[in-house]
Amino acid sequence: MSRFLISRYSLLTNLSQFQPNNSYKFNKIHTKSTTQILDTTSSKYTSNRLIILALLLGGGVTLYLYTKRESKQPNLSTTNIHTQQTFHANELVGDSKLTKQERIFAENSTYLYQGVLYMSPASFIRLVTQVPTLDKNAHSVNKVDTKQVNKWSDLTSSNRERNHEGFLKNIWNDGILSYPDYRFLVSTLAKCNHHFKIAFSIYDRDCNGCIELSEFIQVQNSMLGNVPELLDPRTTGVQSSLLVHLFGTDGKGTLSFDEFSTFIDAFQKEVLLYEFNVYAKGNKTISGEDFAKLIMRYSCLSMKEIKSRLYRNYSKNAIPEFDLHQYERFCDLLLNIEDLSTVVSIYTVDGKGVNKREFNHAVEICCGDKFDNNLLEILFSIFDIKKDGFLDYQEFLDVLRRWQKRGTFVGKNNWELFTTCFRSKVRAQK
Numbered sequence: 001m002s003r004f005l006i007s008r009y010s011l012l013t014n015l016s017q018f019q020p021n022n023s024y025k026f027n028k029i030h031t032k033s034t035t036q037i038l039d040t041t042s043s044k045y046t047s048n049r050l051i052i053l054a055l056l057l058g059g060g061v062t063l064y065l066y067t068k069r070e071s072k073q074p075n076l077s078t079t080n081i082h083t084q085q086t087f088h089a090n091e092l093v094g095d096s097k098l099t100k101q102e103r104i105f106a107e108n109s110t111y112l113y114q115g116v117l118y119m120s121p122a123s124f125i126r127l128v129t130q131v132p133t134l135d136k137n138a139h140s141v142n143k144v145d146t147k148q149v150n151k152w153s154d155l156t157s158s159n160r161e162r163n164h165e166g167f168l169k170n171i172w173n174d175g176i177l178s179y180p181d182y183r184f185l186v187s188t189l190a191k192c193n194h195h196f197k198i199a200f201s202i203y204d205r206d207c208n209g210c211i212e213l214s215e216f217i218q219v220q221n222s223m224l225g226n227v228p229e230l231l232d233p234r235t236t237g238v239q240s241s242l243l244v245h246l247f248g249t250d251g252k253g254t255l256s257f258d259e260f261s262t263f264i265d266a267f268q269k270e271v272l273l274y275e276f277n278v279y280a281k282g283n284k285t286i287s288g289e290d291f292a293k294l295i296m297r298y299s300c301l302s303m304k305e306i307k308s309r310l311y312r313n314y315s316k317n318a319i320p321e322f323d324l325h326q327y328e329r330f331c332d333l334l335l336n337i338e339d340l341s342t343v344v345s346i347y348t349v350d351g352k353g354v355n356k357r358e359f360n361h362a363v364e365i366c367c368g369d370k371f372d373n374n375l376l377e378i379l380f381s382i383f384d385i386k387k388d389g390f391l392d393y394q395e396f397l398d399v400l401r402r403w404q405k406r407g408t409f410v411g412k413n414n415w416e417l418f419t420t421c422f423r424s425k426v427r428a429q430k
């Protein structure tokens with residue numbers, strides 16, 4: 001009996017160590033968001049009505065639905081808000097009504113400062129590159145205070161390079177990116193050089209040839225819309241690492257067009273280099289199989305299917321390796337995808353795909369240079385599905401377009417991606 005009581009006690013103790021996460025969330029947000037309180041109250045009221053309905057109807061199904069719903073609700077009964085420092089973003093967000101992008105940001109956030117979620121540069125780069133992490137704390141949210149944030153702000157300022165190299169790497173876990181920063185950075189990943197000028201003009205509102213902090217924030221705010229307070233940096237008034245990097249700790253710096261372009265260029269290269277290094281596993285080249293895997297990250301295909309396509313063309317161990325320059329060339333195409341689509345559509349008016357010569361000519365038109373043979377061969381191995389010498393440009397463009405939107409959806413196992421792939425497969429079979 002006593003052993004039973006002890007084990008019951010241990011269980012309760014263990015549980016109590018996990019519960020405060022939930023309570024922290026709601027007590028913390030409690031002071032910030034009246035809307036969330038109303039949502040919570042309303043959902044509790046709805047839950048009670050569901051119980052009564054279940055009892056009245058004797059409906060097992062209704063009760064089941066209630067139980068399922070209730071299990072998603074954060075536990076409000078245990079509180080330990082003063083000592084709780086770490087919790088899970090999912091618990092924090094709960095059933096809040098968030099847009100797809102808001103939810104992705106919230107679920108990948110790293111820090112909570114004054115009731116607002118922020119992402120570390122490390123979390124951001126892992127999100128946009130879809131590189132899994134072995135760090136068990138990668139999806140934890142840590143509460144940080146003003147002293148910590150100010151320390152990071154100084155670090156960001158002192159690590160700032162004139163050519164903007166290593167913006168993310170230099171601060172990694174020691175920096176904060178807000179929800180509008182995430183939106184800005186994700187959008188810059190898809191911009192090609194000839195779009196920089198348009199982007200610059202959007203931010204330079206008074207057209208004086210440079211972007212000031214106030215202009216940058218004004219555009220960021222206009223993109224926010226009705227963002228929940230949990231994601232709204234205006235409520236903390238803190239300068240994020242991006243703002244400190246671009247405009248200095250005093251906010252008096254400005255960005256000329258050249259500086260703006262240099263920043264975007266350096267940022268794109270940093271993300272690309274991180275991706276390459278992960279797949280190269282510390283080597284100077286990526287194996288052919290891994291390169292195919294990297295290209296097809298945003299496709300519907302399993303690795304088994306990718307391999308079967310590859311080995312129709314290559315014998316075992318005969319797939320060439322790919323270096324950074326080749327990967328950069330492939331990524332150039334990502335930035336010029338719409339131009340490529342236009343050129344390819346001219347070649348494909350007769351309904352056929354594009355052959356190697358036509359495809360490489362299109363690449364040269366859009367990116368200024370042709371692909372080398374190895375790059376061309378591996379792409380045709382994967383995307384020449386019928387093996388008739390023509391590339392299935394529709395599947396190719398789909399994969400590249402999804403890739404271009406990286407950071408705004410979550411990987412291959414994402415439900416939405418699955419249904420998109422499923423719908424496109426069904427369409428193809430009709």
Ligand SMILES: [Ca+2]
Nearest residue numbers: 204206208210
């Ligand atoms: Ca200006």
